[in-house]
Structures are given as structure tokens and as C-alpha cells.
Amino acid sequence: MPELPDLQAFSHNLQKMLAGKTIKKVEVPNAKKLNVTTAELDEILSGQKLEKVYREGKELHIKFSKGDVLGLHLMLHGKLFLFDTKNENKYSIIELHFEDGRGLVLTDFQGIATPTLNPDKKDVPDALDVDAEYFKKRLAKTKTNIKTVLLDQKIIRGIGNAYADEILWHARISPFSVSNKIPEAKLKDLVKAIKGVLEDAEQSILKSNPDIINGEVRDFMNIHNSKKKQSPTGAAIIVNDASRKTYYTEEQELFE
DNA sequence: ACGCGTGTTACTGT
DNA sequence: GACAGTAACACGCG
Structure with missing residues (x-):
């Protein structure tokens, strides 16, 4: 988890x-x-x-x-x-x-x-180290939807199902967007959202649970959160019906 | 009380 | 080969 x-x-x-x-x-x-x-x-x-x-x-x-x-x-x-x-x-x-x-x-x-x-050194960038240039190059030929890309540890390391939804909402990109159709400006938003969401989450966790070494804290999440019906800006949260659930809103632009 | 949730690998199928 | 979809791992938790 x-x-x-x-x-x-x-x-x-x-x-x-x-x-x-x-x-x-x-x-x-x-x-x-x-x-x-x-x-x-x-x-x-x-x-x-x-x-x-x-x-x-x-x-x-x-x-x-x-x-x-x-x-x-x-x-x-x-x-x-x-x-x-x-x-x-x-x-x-x-x-x-x-x-x-x-x-x-x-x-x-x-x-x-x-x-x-002594695990092998990976040449795949960590989530906190990617930049828009990397995404632009790496995604040029990728037709997979952007959420799958964020979860793909061979493209970017460290993001899981819950934070992928949270990040995509912050970047206002639909999780079903075709990766190589996302404009460069939006890739910049995506990179900012990755760092912002992940770093803020770490701070929230340490603030409420200063000595945590296991479990998870998710109550502060805005989108991937079964207790919430609306995004902070008031849009209805939609939950799809796949085995790994995706939470999103109509505020997120679909590129295809 | 019972159904949901989470990452990875391995596999089928298009 | 790229991509989509699914099962399996098997229990804690609310």
C-alpha cells in the first residue's frame, strides 16, 4: 500500500x-x-x-x-x-x-x-527527478494512456495508483489521454504536479504522523479518495470500474 | 460482515 | 513489438 x-x-x-x-x-x-x-x-x-x-x-x-x-x-x-x-x-x-x-x-x-x-542501478529516472524534456522525448512514440505511463516503472519510478490520479487532476490532464498527444505546455504542468503532489504529500504525512515507518496516510488526498464526492473546485469525482480504480473529474482535459 | 485495495509478473489476445 | 486486459499472490481493515 x-x-x-x-x-x-x-x-x-x-x-x-x-x-x-x-x-x-x-x-x-x-x-x-x-x-x-x-x-x-x-x-x-x-x-x-x-x-x-x-x-x-x-x-x-x-x-x-x-x-x-x-x-x-x-x-x-x-x-x-x-x-x-x-x-x-x-x-x-x-x-x-x-x-x-x-x-x-x-x-x-x-x-x-x-x-x-546490492540492487542494480536503474537508468530510469525517479519521479522526483524527471523534467518535461524527458517526457517529451520518451512519450513521442507512446500511444498508451498517460496514467499507464505514470505507473510504468520502466518510464518513471515511484508513482502508484493513488498518486497517479492525484497528480493527473492537479495537472488537469485526463488519465485516458493518449500520451503522445499531450502538448508540451501540458507536460510541463504534469512535471510540476508530480513534484508538487508528491512532496506536499510527504510533508502532510510527516506532520500528522511524525514517527511513521509503516502503513499509509491518505485522508488528505483530494481525488483518489472514496470519502470525497467532489474535487476542491467542485467537480463531481468519477470512479471507473476497472480492477485498479481510476478517480478523475471532467475538469481534466482529454487529449486524443 | 463482507468487499475493497495495492505492485508486479506472467500470460493471452489483438 | 506495442498495447490492453486479467489473474494470482492472500489478508487487514472499516
């Missing part, structure tokens, strides 16, 4: 709470897709000091003193918890035990959240 602003808030707080701690042991009760063996992971990380936690696309990255990085992808339901001495949370995927006795656990009842040791 967490999207980019949630992950951004988590990384901020994990950094505050965990930087400087040294790994005593790593346990991996359930990570089918981990790219190294449990023994290798424990061997490599044990003794290293946790230096930094940051977000890359939809992953959290934990950087250690010898330069190794542990990537955590929370997928739909991954949750992080801190614990004293022993993890009591169900559905544990991976546990980092620190020398002071405390620990960090990633859980996922669905079992699909994934840790990765």
Missing part, C-alpha cells in the same frame, strides 16, 4: 532511528526472491554499521559502512516494525538484528515483499 510519499517518510524516520547501529545478525524466514542465500546475506552484512536509509523508486535502500546496500520492496502489503530483542510480528520476511539488541523486521502476509542485496 505505501506509495512514494509514504516510503519517503519511512526512510526519513528509519534513518533517524537506525543510523549508526551495527548489524549483529540477519535472519530471512521467508524471501523467495532474495538474490543471495540467507547465509551469504548474514555473512556480508553482519558487523557492518548502518549508514543511511533512502528511497529509490518504490524501494527503500539501506546503505552500510562497507558500501553494501540492502533494497527492500514492500509491494502491496509489506510493513516495517522495530522490535526489542525478539520479533513478535507475524509474516516475517527479513529481520535485521542490531548489536544493541533491537531489530527491524519487514513483514508481508502475502509473502511477496522482496529484499535485494
